[in-house]
Amino acid sequence: MRTRPLGPDAPAVSSIGFGGMPLSISGRPSEEQAIRTIHAALDAGATLIDTADVYCLDDNDLGHNERLIAKALGSWPGPRDHLIVATKGGLTRPGGRWERHGHPDHLRRACDRSLRALGVERIDLYQFHAPDSRVSFLESVGALAQLRTQGKVRWVGLSNVSVPEIEDASRLVPITTVQNRLSPFFREALRDGVVAHCAEQRIGFLAYSPVGGGRLNRKLPGHPVLRPIAERLGASTHAVTLAWVLAQGATVIPIPGSRTPEHARDAIAAADLPLAPEDLTAIDRAVFRTD
């Protein structure tokens, strides 16, 4: 399995990780299938799993995905010492909606709840899910810095942030990772400089929704540019897409989600897919409609 450093102060992880969200939100599979899917990703060589307290149905179900991952890791026979589980705090799910909540008290409570849900004494990577305009960004980041000092968190990450926010946060606490959206459908992380900044600083860029998310990924198999590349390489269009995302920066680590073992295996295997420079250019230039 190819690896990439998770961050400047962290070890290497599989260059494609596994995103747990579809296993716990609306449309989720049975627990038995979800655990088989996580095991398939681990068997295929994934050593990074991304989760969040809010990957669940609503506020009564917080921690669903973290508990699921803890259960799957508990029954996985492989070696666990090199696995990194990354979770997040800073959102809530009232009535199933996604709302931001960056108050330090909330982050402290959320971290304690995540520690219990994951069944660990220290969270490997704790990410601030998204800046909350009602709370000073540095107050929120300060709460994560404190959690790190207390030993509840090993590494700190940010999500849904800009370059100035990464720079501001880095003055308070070492930032190991940044998790923003990146796929051929949504390339703002390339335009706003976040991917380049992370590469310069050796910060891991965890590319979320790398195949476009739950709805848009279904357009990939019929895509006129991806399909012939996939056919030539004997790969899926999803795998070609993930290989393109990987190629966008030296520290990019896509974290695709999936609800089936087959999709999980296919996604992780994309780490080894050789895309030629002309394939990358063709995908760069292609139109990916989001309607």
Ligand SMILES: NC(=O)c1ccc[n+]([C@@H]2O[C@H](COP(=O)([O-])OP(=O)(O)OC[C@H]3O[C@@H](n4cnc5c(N)ncnc54)[C@H](OP(=O)(O)O)[C@@H]3O)[C@@H](O)[C@H]2O)c1
């Ligand atoms: N920080 C944030 O704000 C944020 C936001 C969104 C997501 N995330 C994280 O990023 C992860 C990934 O994002 P996402 O789940 O929104 O979108 P995604 O990974 O772009 O797409 C997920 C969907 O793509 C399908 N898929 C993936 N690989 C496939 C393959 N090789 N073949 C066929 N289908 C495939 C899966 O379908 P099936 O379900 O049918 O397998 C899955 O439901 C999440 O799980 C979560 O950990 C973070």
